[in-house]
Amino acid sequence: MKLVFLSDRNTLPDTFLKGESGLSFYIEEEGTKILFDTSLTGLFLENARRIGLNLFELDFVTLSNGRLNHSSGLIDLVRFYTEGLLADLNYKKPELITHPEALIPKLHPAIIESGSYLGAEFLARHFEMKITRKPFMLTDKLIYLGEIPRRHSFEEPNDDSIRIVEGKEHKDEMWEDSALVYKSSKGLVIITGSAYSGICNIIDYARLVCEEDRIIDIIGGFNLIKPGEYRLKETLRYLKHVKAVALHPTMNTDLKSKIALSTVTLIKETGTGLTLNF
Secondary structure: OEEEEEEOOOEOOOOOOOOOOOOEEEEEEOOEEEEEOOOOOOHHHHHHHHOOOOHHHOOEEEOOOOOHHHHOOHHHHHHHHHHHHHOOOOOOOOEEEEOHHHHOOEEEOOOEEOOOOOOHHHHOOOOEEEEOOOOEEOOOOEEEOOOOOOOOHHHOOOOOOEEEEOOEEEEOOOOOOOEEEEEEOOEEEEEEOOOOOOHHHHHHHHHHHHOOOOEEEEEEOOOEOOOOHHHHHHHHHHHHHHOOOEEEEOOOEOHHHHHHHOOOOEEOOOOEOOEEEO
């Protein structure tokens, strides 16, 4: 599996690529081409063009959750495909894989609209749709995990966002937050968005679905922005217990948490332009 950082808050030195407060990965596995999250803007498209990736060849687009910095780049992706059709470029509709709650309206006191700008009905005109709460096989070795069971009470969502269902407001528990997992010969590579469902919950479910306990890498957000002392302590204890070989923490992981994580496992650099091979 090859994974390329198309959008991240940080950029690698000398890449001449741009970063933003969002996340997008390009993944290739067994000839299958996947876009994981679409960041905040169309920046991921510009970065892909700069490094020679053809996103007209995508087989799947997956969303880890519906928050703006993971999903609003869909607007630019739809425009990209529409312009391709107008130019008679050869492309197939990729399949959009996500949880049903990723595409419903969300509100947040600080920014008002915090969820996906585009709903399922609109997106179905531009993508083949696979809306599911259950795990879904992208390839024989790469799995979209679907809805993550919540086992660890210290990882409960703790912000003020709400979701709107059939015109009614509900506390947003972020049930759509999901991840990908790659089954390598040496163990699991887990790919997260922001890990609102809890990084330990995600690891638990990945190990269960794949029937594999070895964790060789976790790439993405860890939902550790100013975490409480108890939450951070329990997360460190858990990661030490599962013996994760390495971590690539991105957005939603503050410096204090990265330093703490480095006491239990190897922390590696991340940034737009980084390419990882497993």
